[in-house]
Amino acid sequence: MDPPRIVRVDWLIERGMLSEFSPTTLLCRRIGIKWLMLWEGFIYGPTPGLAEVLDLLLTRLKPKSMIDLYCGSGAFSKLAFMRGVREIVCVDRFAEAARRNLRGLGVEVVEGDALSYSPGRVYDLVVADPPEELVERIIKDLGRLRRLMGKIAVIWLGPYHRAGGRIRRLGGRRMVRVVEAWGDALALLWKPGYRERVESVARLME
Numbered sequence: 001m002d003p004p005r006i007v008r009v010d011w012l013i014e015r016g017m018l019s020e021f022s023p024t025t026l027l028c029r030r031i032g033i034k035w036l037m038l039w040e041g042f043i044y045g046p047t048p049g050l051a052e053v054l055d056l057l058l059t060r061l062k063p064k065s066m067i068d069l070y071c072g073s074g075a076f077s078k079l080a081f082m083r084g085v086r087e088i089v090c091v092d093r094f095a096e097a098a099r100r101n102l103r104g105l106g107v108e109v110v111e112g113d114a115l116s117y118s119p120g121r122v123y124d125l126v127v128a129d130p131p132e133e134l135v136e137r138i139i140k141d142l143g144r145l146r147r148l149m150g151k152i153a154v155i156w157l158g159p160y161h162r163a164g165g166r167i168r169r170l171g172g173r174r175m176v177r178v179v180e181a182w183g184d185a186l187a188l189l190w191k192p193g194y195r196e197r198v199e200s201v202a203r204l205m206e
């Protein structure tokens, strides 16, 4: 299988592969993301619902550190940087797009498997935007993600209309809240003391 191509957002627009007005374009323009991954016909970029919820969490939590798992373009790391976070690590098995987009910001870009990445420390905020085929594995091993999380984590669970089973399974768990944002299902996890900040974001999504 060929590795992904790293292409400019403008190039995708010129070729009619992305609209000027798609949420991906608007987010990239606002955050300052120039490079995206194009792989087997799919464009990998920031998920709109996750971007909004992450931004609301960043402004409420004011975290000092964040880990961006399955970072792709690095858009969420750049957003966190814009919101004042200075200790940021991002992980993707193809890290070139993130390296280009995050150059000069002091973000640590790790090329590797996010499922097994273990930095041996916690981050105030964890964001995970995995491919859909990995979501089940992440849910089965939520403990691993919790061990990375200092305060709050947000995980993409899939398009809301396909995530019913995952939502039901997570619904009964302690310190987990599932929200819908722009058609996507997201799980919010928190450590004791951070419930109200999660709930204040969840209420906005109702």
Ligand SMILES: C[S@@+](CC[C@H](N)C(=O)[O-])C[C@H]1O[C@@H](n2cnc3c(N)ncnc32)[C@H](O)[C@@H]1O
Residues within 6 Å of the ligand: 037, 044, 045, 046, 047, 070, 071, 072, 073, 074, 075, 076, 091, 092, 093, 094, 112, 113, 114, 115, 129, 130, 131, 134
């Ligand atoms: C939905 S995209 C993430 C998009 C990203 N949030 C952005 O802003 O561009 C999913 C990402 O997961 C990465 N990926 C897939 N399997 C992985 C794995 N086992 N470990 C790390 N990254 C992986 C892909 O390379 C892809 O960049």
